[in-house]
Amino acid sequence: MAPTSREDLLVSTFVQLTKNLVDDFDLIDLLTGLADGCVDLDLAAAAGILLVDHEEKLRVMAASSDRTRLLELFQLQNDEGPCLDAFSTKEPVISVDLRADKSRWPIFAPEAVDAGFRSVHAIPLRLRETVIGALNLFGDHVGGMPEANLRIATALANAVSIAILQNQTILQSEIRATQLQRALDSRVAIEQAKGMLAERGQIDMDSAFRHLRSFARNTRRHLTAVAVDVVSGALALDEVQAGSSISPASLDQNQGRSGS
Amino acid sequence: MTDQKRKSGVAARFARNRLAKPPRSLCGLSIEILGVTATCVTLMNNRNSTAVCASDDRAVRLDDLQYTVGEGPSPEAFAARSIVSEPDLVRQSPQRWQHFTPMAIELGMAGVFAFPLQVGDRCFGVLTAYQDVAGPLSKDQESDGLIVADTIARSMLKTRPEGDFEILAASTVGDGAHRAEFHQATGMIAVQLGVQVAEAAVRIRAHAFGADRQVADVAGDIVAGRLRLDNDRPGREFGV
Numbered sequence: 001m002a003p004t005s006r007e008d009l010l011v012s013t014f015v016q017l018t019k020n021l022v023d024d025f026d027l028i029d030l031l032t033g034l035a036d037g038c039v040d041l042d043l044a045a046a047a048g049i050l051l052v053d054h055e056e057k058l059r060v061m062a063a064s065s066d067r068t069r070l071l072e073l074f075q076l077q078n079d080e081g082p083c084l085d086a087f088s089t090k091e092p093v094i095s096v097d098l099r100a101d102k103s104r105w106p107i108f109a110p111e112a113v114d115a116g117f118r119s120v121h122a123i124p125l126r127l128r129e130t131v132i133g134a135l136n137l138f139g140d141h142v143g144g145m146p147e148a149n150l151r152i153a154t155a156l157a158n159a160v161s162i163a164i165l166q167n168q169t170i171l172q173s174e175i176r177a178t179q180l181q182r183a184l185d186s187r188v189a190i191e192q193a194k195g196m197l198a199e200r201g202q203i204d205m206d207s208a209f210r211h212l213r214s215f216a217r218n219t220r221r222h223l224t225a226v227a228v229d230v231v232s233g234a235l236a237l238d239e240v241q242a243g244s245s246i247s248p249a250s251l252d253q254n255q256g257r258s259g260s
Numbered sequence: 261m262t263d264q265k266r267k268s269g270v271a272a273r274f275a276r277n278r279l280a281k282p283p284r285s286l287c288g289l290s291i292e293i294l295g296v297t298a299t300c301v302t303l304m305n306n307r308n309s310t311a312v313c314a315s316d317d318r319a320v321r322l323d324d325l326q327y328t329v330g331e332g333p334s335p336e337a338f339a340a341r342s343i344v345s346e347p348d349l350v351r352q353s354p355q356r357w358q359h360f361t362p363m364a365i366e367l368g369m370a371g372v373f374a375f376p377l378q379v380g381d382r383c384f385g386v387l388t389a390y391q392d393v394a395g396p397l398s399k400d401q402e403s404d405g406l407i408v409a410d411t412i413a414r415s416m417l418k419t420r421p422e423g424d425f426e427i428l429a430a431s432t433v434g435d436g437a438h439r440a441e442f443h444q445a446t447g448m449i450a451v452q453l454g455v456q457v458a459e460a461a462v463r464i465r466a467h468a469f470g471a472d473r474q475v476a477d478v479a480g481d482i483v484a485g486r487l488r489l490d491n492d493r494p495g496r497e498f499g500v
Contacts, residue, residue, distance in 0.1 A: 173379040181305035195447020
């Protein structure tokens with residue numbers, strides 16, 4: 001491949017990967033782009049990516065070909081292989097001759113050789129101490145990857161790791177923002193429901209709140225949920241008063257509003 | 261100073277104040293960093309808002325007013341997700357904020373600047389800064405404002421999930437009871453008039469403006485049972 005076109009290819013691969021960051025984030029797109037990019041850049045004959053899920057289990061997320069996907073699944077099924085080693089050690093794992101490494105991976109190595117591969121480079125997907133998966137690069141001939149290629153593959157893997165972790169951070173913050181915004185509505189609903197009960201029963205706000213709380217306890221529901229239903233009209237005001245354990249008499253005696 | 265340096269400087273000042281949760285000093289610190297007269301941090305969604313902290317009572321009153329009348333720089337910055345600047349309230353077009361501007365001026369404010377609090381593409385609040393002298397923010401002040409808003413946003417999102425009410429409890433700055441009273445009054449009017457709460461809130465505002473009174477005072481009268489709106493004539497409605 002001519003140097004310029006290779007450079008073009010490298011640039012366009014990086015552009016494609018980073019495009020995913022600024023536009024809509026799509027994990028599968030990003031990882032497939034990484035696997036395909038590695039093959040297009042001639043870094044490997046085939047590439048596969050394992051990613052850890054929320055239960056800390058590794059899963060096959062992308063592969064440049066079906067036989068690679070099967071080989072990745074094979075690693076997971078047998079709990080053995082370079083990708084798993086790269087993930088657990090947080091360091092690159094390299095086999096320059098798979099046929100000579102049968103003792104290292106007794107199940108995986110013969111399977112990979114059968115699939116037509118002779119070497120493998122597994123690069124952890126990580127940011128500092130956090131490892132989220134690994135990139136497997138399979139070669140169809142014996143021998144190590146040129147240093148420059150290994151550096152490119154590592155750079156691509158790093159860019160993708162940062163993209164994924166950054167996206168997770170944003171997602172978590174967005175969930176948190178939504179929770180805060182919801183809490184805002186709960187508080188308003190509770191005050192409004194108090195006002196509605198107070199007006200209907202001609203009682204003061206404290207008593208209205210005690211009705212609301214008592215009803216929520218008796219029906220084993222959240223105070224907020226009850227308040228929201230009162231405000232929306234889904235729950236009748238009389239039902240709340242009837243369903244609370246506070247007798248109207250005790251309110252008349254102690255809490256009743258005297259008019260003005 | 262480069263933006264990056266400014267950013268780490270601001271972050272460090274906040275960190276020194278141990279922003280595990282947004283304390284009231286959040287606004288005091290932002291005043292100091294931005295060199296403005298008063299600030300208010302408001303948590304918002306499309307329907308509601310609450311002041312999380314405010315540097316003084318004037319900022320709280322202006323925040324309350326903006327919520328009850330539904331206009332002003334803070335809701336505007338929230339909706340637009342961008343900075344809203346009014347460097348000279350006295351000279352601005354009176355149509356822009358017909359209720360907010362007179363009260364801001366009465367409280368001694370001459371300029372106002374609102375910065376959205378955002379995460380990703382979600383906006384969940386606003387940092388509003390007030391100046392007692394007219395004039396635009398300097399370039400440095402503006403970029404500091406964005407950094408301070410970002411730092412405040414991050415600190416608000418760091419609070420533990422079970423800490424929602426800590427943040428909301430902090431909204432009782434100044435006289436937070438005003439806001440609660442408005443919601444209670446809204447519930448009462450909804451029952452009195454047999455309408456939805458959204459309309460009840462509009463009726464209360466309409467009454468206040470028709471009678472040239474503060475919304476908070478009208479709400480107080482309603483809750484105390486001194487005022488009913490059964491006899492209010494529709495037609496004087498203040499914009500929904």
